[in-house]
Amino acid sequence: MIEGTPSRTALRVAMRRAAHQVFDRPLVLEDPVALRILPQEQRDEVKRTPDGLRKPFSAAIRAFMVVRSRYAEDLLGAAVARGLSQYVLLGAGLDTFAYRNPFSGLRVFEVDFPATQVWKRSLLAEAGVPVPGNACYAPVDFEEHSLAEGLAEAGLDFSQPAFFAWLGVVPYLTERGFSETLRFIAERPAGSGVVFDYSQPREVLPPVEQMMLDSMSARVAQAGEPFQLFFRKEELNSRLTEAGFGKIEDLGGPDLSARYLAGREDGLVLRGSGGRIMSAWRA
Template structure:
């Protein structure tokens, strides 16, 4: 049987999320499945995952990745408390929430490219991680398939509110794909919302951060998953006009919320990364 090939972007995120469980104290985002889902196949690569204090941008990226996962799941908890029973992970990658879901009745829909889904399911099987009946894998090739149709085929109810997590995806989308997906979320009933992250454009960054941006952009370009779009907070607010409650966090706000009173210097850095949630309360 041909083994499915990993998405390098999804793997890099998963490795950093797992490294956080092993090497950072205290842990900001507890994910007991982050290491097991990688299994022995990626054990050596996990050991090599950058975590040195002399690589601040790498450490800052890991901090941002775990902060955004925690932020998304905090927003999900609030949505569940208000009655939402559908959680959609757009670009799920190796996210593990569906295999540790603590909420009775919450249906989890993992949306990703078919190749990424096949790779993840191989890892779940290989590493003996059971898939609960409440978790639905939704393979979608956005160039050939409809998100609406494929979600509904998997049991998603478009007439009920839903909480969406859209992490690590927006910079890789074309403007058309971004707006089409955002429009789909905005059409959901009151009580629905989305957590996403985005990055500010190179032109608004200080010089040293522009160099870091160029290095990362070059690496993702070589891996075949290039950056395509960036937003300032003002531009993003314009895109979210269909939502009536928005929270947009920069580095200072993220650090104050998740990384205060640490002695190890573990925190997000730079001006580029942003975390955002947008909700339809009416």
């Protein structure tokens, strides 16, 4: 990310979530705020989105982004039913959960770069979207500042469990940034959990998917937010186990498609094996 500027990839992700609301049926992720939060130029662009049958690669990226949010929110709902009351969005971007949160007792902490949060709050104000009292902002530079300090200042109760959604962030981190954040989450009380998506390294992908990864890598690098971190799934499972996590679930395209996209005929499908989603819990 370019210092002092809002995240460009956060905007592209938000546009894909908004496009899902406009073009895809049935909805995987119901998000009435997604289109409203966008600047007018991007709202207009979303409305010109080709359908998934004409642009299968674009639809596949959209599918992954809405499925990962839906999966995280499904896990959150189950955790709230068990008594959890703190939800932390790491790299919140233009995520809208805090503004459609159905759980009155759940505090939502948005962690992101300061410039991105200023930009987001201005978009919310322009759209007339109210910020509820249980939404908390924690401006943190993940590589330079302490996540613990940022969350403490925002009011996170460190004595209580929390669920961390780390979506669309891990591939952009350094190894150090990933390790320190994972360690912090692993130190939370029993009942805490984490969900994140990650990318497998180029060498484990088939040739066509290598080309797709190269194309996407070039685009995000041009935006100043290059991919930096990749994991083999076996390695990542071992790291989480060693860190003290249990109930690990590591899902690829076929698993996610069976759960969320079965029987669709609109072209909203997952493609490839590079992107995966993992969740894990503190015993």
